[in-house]
Amino acid sequence: MAVTDAPRIVTSRIGFDDSHTLERFLATGGYEGLRKALTMTPEAVAHEVDAASLLGRGGAGFPAGRKWSMLRKNPVSYLVVNGDESEPATFKDHLLVERDPHQLVEGVLIAAYALQVSQVFVFLRGEFALGLERVQAALNDAYAHGAVGEDIFGSGFSVDVVLHPGAGAYICGEETALLESLEGKRGFPRIKPPFFPAAIGLYGEPTVVNNVETMSNLPWIIRHGGAAFAALGEGRSTGTRLFALAGHVRNPGVFEIEMVKTTFADLIHAPVLGGGIPHGRELKAFIPGGVSAPWFGPDQIDLPLGQDEVAAAGSMLGSGSVVVMDDHTCAVRAAWRITKFFSRESCGQCTPCREGSGWLERIMERIETGSGREEDLDLLLDVCDNIAPGLTWPPQQTTICVLGPSIPSSIGSAIQMFRDEFLVHIKEGGCPYG
Amino acid sequence: MSGPPSPSPGPAPRRAGAPPAPSHLSAETVERARELIALYPEARSALIPLCHLAQEQDGWLRPEAMADIAALVGVTPAEVYGTASFYDMLHTEPVGTHLVSVCTNIACLLGGAAELLEHAETSLGVNVGGTTVDGAITLEEAECLADCDRAPCVQVNHRYVGAQTPESFDRLVADLRTGARADEIPRHGTLVRVRRSVGLRAGRDRVVAERAAMAAAQAARAEEAAAAAAGRKEGSA
Ligand SMILES: Cc1cc2nc3c(=O)[nH]c(=O)nc-3n(C[C@H](O)[C@H](O)[C@H](O)COP(=O)(O)O)c2cc1C
Ligand code: SF4
């Protein structure tokens, strides 16, 4: 079955042209979740989220309820929302901040209440000029409506939400780099341990960091109950999730899909979803969860869209973005571009990541442009092995953050799946795809 | 806001090491900067938002602006420069009125971004990173801009303009030059036109005090719940 009849949890309003306004929001159940949460104890709100088994939507997939419960013994000072969305081919938070900013604000307020924090920072990537304006307007409206600020909805709970624009750096999506950036510094990831945000976060105080989509699920969960959310999906992957589908498909876009019940084949080919590969071409490969993830081939297309299922098959669902490459795609060129990205975005603190990414990019470039050598394949794998020893999945970490160990994913996949293509580039002195 | 008592009118007393008063940023920009600083428990957190403000005033981040920002948040100008230079959106060199960003990352590459960028270079007569002689356009090659379903993705001054073909790109550039899209796309540097209207003010003391109050309330609720549970146990025994 391609599409289940699961309710739309985070995209229920986006069909409306005015989905970003307070009027539309209030007319479609807006702030009911928050009002209900405020009648419950903070512990009961956190319990619902735990019962929903909501996995974080930022990439690592850690259960939100568990993250919060670890902090219950140790009061939290700050809630920070991660809207950096810079993992290539990921564009779901873009939709949420532009098209339903009030839902995000409501989710943030529910989380703040559950965690009992009075100060929230919403970090959005600076390139979201419209998203920043929409979220600031939503916050202004929410203040006027009594949902943010002093004594919200007469509950006695006060909270301030500050919108913070980023300034263009992929690494600031990594939560500790984000905190550094929020402190007005370069986005250098911090070493964990000891700098787990929950222990030593913003200004050295306990901090919860959650993704925009994670927050946007909370109003529905509180309105309908954690059990209703957990009834959707399967196993640990509950609820629905946004998948950003891009590359060689007829209808690229963001789709809300029930977890596990739908497969990659459905996502790519179903007429109401991706609509198949255009120009009568065939599938060559797809990336299942952002460019940090190893690639899959046509024989893995029937895998379900579930976190554990994809992990067991040797990759990850990551940030929920799927990139489709048709059979006219040059695998070397694709892997080269991804490597160039990592090389540009490495923050430079760790030698294997900083130097390794640059070497890999230069070797990939010379293969693609026709000056590759036979030894280059071994050289590539050797450099990859220096960044992530053993080239296992999940990779071993030799660096401060996991950007480094993610670099070998695409090159490793490309060589493993399309070794002949590399050899043709080298033997024929150029790219066979022109 | 806490701080030293306001100085009496007349020339400000010069303490050794006291930061100079902002001299480059306009009075309005400084006022907005102070509002932003007040939102954070620590002033330095406003450093990047202040850099955006300075770019809104000047179009790019001038050394004089960085000196003012340093004074406002209490760091050295070198620290402002060192931080700003880490971020792609903070420009320590002049930028044209319109910054045109062409994404060439994976989804856009599959959608013809490399060809579009090549066309842009030829048609504008500049290389990536360059500015046209009339100062109207700076061309930049961008990493993923999170609009991958409209590939190849282009932003102008960080406003999305949708997927572009070489032909539509040339029309876009012509419109930018005549100002036909000025309402929708303000000049480079202006990022968030919606200003924060109301709200609480942060401040470390407030956060610490509220955190203590909430922790106490939480402990009281836990005690209450434990007492209730003990009561149930007694009742059932
Ligand atoms: C290199 C790197 C980039 C990341 N980028 C993002 C991002 O853009 N957005 C995001 O929410 N999480 C990102 N993450 C994950 C965050 O570190 C963190 O796990 C997440 O924000 C937690 O929120 P969640 O539990 O709600 O998913 C990134 C991680 C790494 C290592
Ligand atoms: S792994 Fe790379 S991005 Fe991460 S901290 Fe080290 S150098 Fe920076």
Ligand code: FES
């Ligand atoms: S890859 Fe170009 S916008 Fe995402």
